[in-house]
Amino acid sequence: MSEINSKDVVALRQKTGLGMMDCKRALTESDGDFEKAVEWLRKKGIAKGEARAGRAAGQGLIDSYVHPGGKVGVLLEVSCETDFVARSEDFARLIHDIAMQIAATAPIAVKREDISPSVIEREMGIYREQLAGEKKPPEIIDRIAKGKLEKFFQESCLTEQEFVKDNKMTIKDLVLEMAGKLKENIQIRRFVRFTLGD
C-alpha cells in the first residue's frame, strides 16, 4: 500500500466536502491516485444514497429558476427527510443546479416510469417508420428501435440525463451522491418548465 500524501487528503476534502477519514480511505483504496479517489468516493456516496432511498421524505424545498430574459422558467420540488437538511446550503445548491439543468435541457419527465405509454408508442412508431425503408429483418429493426427508445429516455428523463455541469455523472448520480453526503433520502418530486408562448 502506497504512502498517502496529507496534502492530497486536504485537497480531496475541499473538492468533495467529505470527512478526513473517508478521504484518507479513498486515497488508500486508490493507491494514492487523486482522480481515482474522487471516483471511489463518488461511488461510495451513491451507494450510501441508494441505501436511504426507501425512507420517508416529507420535508424539502421548492425552488425556481428563470433564464435571464424571462423566456424560460422552471419550478421544482425536491424532498428530503428533515427541515435541517432542507435548510442546508448543500441542499439549496443541489436543487438550484437541478432547476438550471431543467431550464437548459427541457426534460419531459422526472423518470422513465412517468412517461405515458402513448408517448412511448409514438416514439417507437417514428423509429420503425424511419427504419422501414432499410430492408432489414424485423428483429433487427426492433432491436434498433429499442436502442433509439433507450437514447430517448436518457435524453428526456431528468434523472437519466447527464448533469450539464459534470457530464461524468447523471442527475440520478448527483442526487444519490448528495443523499449519501447528507445521510437522507432525497427525491426529485416534480417540476414544470414554461417556454414563452408554448
Added chain:
Amino acid sequence: MSEINSKDVVALRQKTGLGMMDCKRALTESDGDFEKAVEWLRKKGIAKGEARAGRAAGQGLIDSYVHPGGKVGVLLEVSCETDFVARSEDFARLIHDIAMQIAATAPIAVKREDISPSVIEREMGIYREQLAGEKKPPEIIDRIAKGKLEKFFQESCLTEQEFVKDNKMTIKDLVLEMAGKLKENIQIRRFVRFTLGD
C-alpha cells in the same frame, strides 16, 4: 369648473405614472378631488386596456416567486405585444405582483372559464347539501347555491380576486389598467403553484 392645483397634477403623475395631460384632465373631471381623480384615471386606464384585449400578444415574460423558506412557489407567464413592453420595469412589476398574489391566495385557475365543469358540479353539490336541511323552497336554495358559486369564482379565479396589495381593484382591473398605461394587450397566460408535499 374649479381651478386645478399644479401640485396635485405632479402628485397624481407620481402616483399613477401617467402623462401630465391625463392627470390634468382627471382633476378637471373630478372638480379637483384628488382621490376621485385617481379613480377616474383608473377607470379610464381599464377602458383603454379593454380596447386592446383583442390584439395579438406574442411577447411576454415568465416570472417566478418562491416564498421565503421554500415551501410555496409559483411560476407564471404573462403575455404582451412587444419585447419593448416585456422588458419594461412596469411590466416586470406587474408580473411579480401577480406571482406574489398567486403564492398568497392559491387560486385554482386564471379565469372562471378555465374551471372544469366537474369542479363546478362538485361545488354546487356541496352547497345544495348544506342548504338541504333548511326547509327552503327549491328555487330559493338554487338562488343561494348560485350566489355561493359566484363567491367561489371570485375567490378561486385569479383574475376575479381582489388584489392583495390594493383591495379596491381586482387582478383583472390591475392587468387592464397596466394594458391601458402600456398601450398593449396584456394577458395572464398560465401559472402553476407548488406547495411542499402537495
